[in-house]
Amino acid sequence: MSATTYPNYSPGLEGIVAGITKISKITVETSRLEYRGYNVHDLAEKGSFEETAFLLLRGHLPSQEELDTFKATLEAEREVPPQVIEALRQCAPGTHPMDMLKVGYATLAGYDADYAEDALDHGANIRKAIRIVAKAPRIVTAAYHIANGREPIAPKAGLSTAANFLYMLHGKEEDAFTVKVMDASLTLYAEHTFNASTFACRVTVATLSDIYSGIVSGIGTLKGPLHGGANEEAMRMLLEVDTPEKAEDWIRTALANKSKIMGFGHREYKVGDSRAIYLTQVAKEIGRRKGNTRWGDIADIMEKVMLEEKSIYPNVDFPAAYAYYLLDIPIELYTPIFVMARVSGWSSHAIEQLAHNRLIRPTCIYEGPEGLDYPEIGSR
Ligand SMILES: CC(C)(COP(=O)(O)OP(=O)(O)OC[C@H]1O[C@@H](n2cnc3c(N)ncnc32)[C@H](O)[C@@H]1OP(=O)(O)O)[C@@H](O)C(=O)NCCC(=O)NCCS
Structure with a gap:
């Protein structure tokens, strides 16, 4: 197979431009990553995961008032319906935590107040995205405790996403430094252009499927050791x-x-x-x-x-x-933590994709046999 015969073919789509985004940018020469124009180092150091999630979803850094409202909305949305916890309990013993997260989000979808709304409804998608981000620590920690034969711990009022995750994991509030480290890591993991899981999420919603389906595709894609694993x-x-x-x-x-x-x-x-x-x-x-x-x-x-x-x-x-x-975080939670952060990036990409949607459907090179005569089953 030669580049002359197939000039557009690039295994693994390496170097192929597959879309346009305003969400994040990697500058390879300087190893710089920006979310909507802001250096991720500044966001991790000076901001919070909540500010980052708002920035990714809404396109600008929040004012104090906007941030307060956003945090209050996240807090009001942290709990999940009991049926989601019950669905996690139904997973077979030994189910991979990332597979449990797929179950959690797939079950949550039908309980979303905007579930029936059209895939192109921007307002409904923003509301869904906020719920998806808000509930992630609850789903991740509930899946972990259930898998280990323990009762999940409910979210606590007044705690940030990072602090609530640590609280629901360890059953106690962590010190400010530990929370800051977790918060910064969530910001760093939140978004990363057209990586495999984000691309999978965009492919899914580009069929006009719903945003939850995009999240489930993203989780499945992130699971592998060449990516989030x-x-x-x-x-x-x-x-x-x-x-x-x-x-x-x-x-x-x-x-x-x-x-x-x-x-x-x-x-x-x-x-x-x-x-x-x-x-x-x-x-x-x-x-x-x-x-x-x-x-x-x-x-x-x-x-x-x-x-x-x-x-x-x-x-x-x-x-x-x-x-x-x-920080005493169990190893099997490292990739689920990545999900907790990246749901903000996936949701932002899903919304961006739907705003200028075109079905994502590449082509391929066929190398198998052609023109065969159909043999009757007895002669094969
Ligand atoms: C991330 C990754 C999949 C990128 O892969 P890629 O762009 O397809 O690059 P390739 O796998 O083709 O690697 C190119 C060369 O570097 C080598 N290489 C790349 N990553 C390597 C690694 N982690 N360890 C050893 N060699 C590595 C490859 O063996 C290959 O060498 P070769 O040309 O002599 O065969 C790859 O670096 C990798 O598998 N890393 C380990 C998994 C990981 O950390 N993933 C998280 C990514 S954020």
């Missing part, structure tokens, strides 16, 4: 490496065996992922505060060898893995 795999890898002394040998052996190192590499970023740069500093600060620099030390060695041997940088999932570990 990498943060969990990265932590399992760090645990296997175990100590800084073993790190260099471990990674050199893995590279010699042609293994993919989880939490490294990126389709877009070739000189570093801006989110990883920011989150590495945060993860190391958590380590210092907790008196545990082991994971940061292992990470330094692995990053050095990856650069020397492959010229590949860590992506956001690498520091996120040990940041969450240091």
